[in-house]
Amino acid sequence: xxxxxxxxxxxxxxxxxxxxxxxxxxxxxxxxxxxxxxxxxxxxxxxxxxxxxxxxxxxxxxxxxxxxxxxxxxx
Numbered sequence: 001x002x003x004x005x006x007x008x009x010x011x012x013x014x015x016x017x018x019x020x021x022x023x024x025x026x027x028x029x030x031x032x033x034x035x036x037x038x039x040x041x042x043x044x045x046x047x048x049x050x051x052x053x054x055x056x057x058x059x060x061x062x063x064x065x066x067x068x069x070x071x072x073x074x075x
Contacts (some may be wrong), residue, residue, distance in 0.1 A: 004059045010035075011075065013066045017058035018047070024058035026050045028066035032075075042075075 004016045011032050017024035026049035033041045049065050052058040069075075 004055075004063075006063055008067050008070055009075075011066075011070055013063055015059045015062035015066065017052070017055055017062060019055075020051065023051055023053045024055050026052060026058040026061040026065065028062040028069075030066050030070065030075075044069075 002016075003014065006013045006015065011030050014029040014031075015027070017026055025047070027045075027047045028049065029043070029045045031041060031043045035041075046062075046065065046069070050058075050061050052061060
């Protein structure tokens with residue numbers, strides 16, 4: 001499976017879905033490298049964001065969920 005990623009502001013979003021016997025499970029891993037004066041970056045992992053019949057639908061759901069979460073939480 002090809003790793004699916006996108007960028008939102010300073011964050012990299014890995015929205016590669018998990019493969020299930022009957023489709024795909026949306027997930028998102030968001031990460032940001034350490035900024036100036038920081039010793040480490042930040043990482044957040046969100047799983048089981050819903051099931052889809054196709055990889056593309058699941059990836060889209062993971063990406064939109066992550067972007068919404070980043071925006072709502074001022075990241």
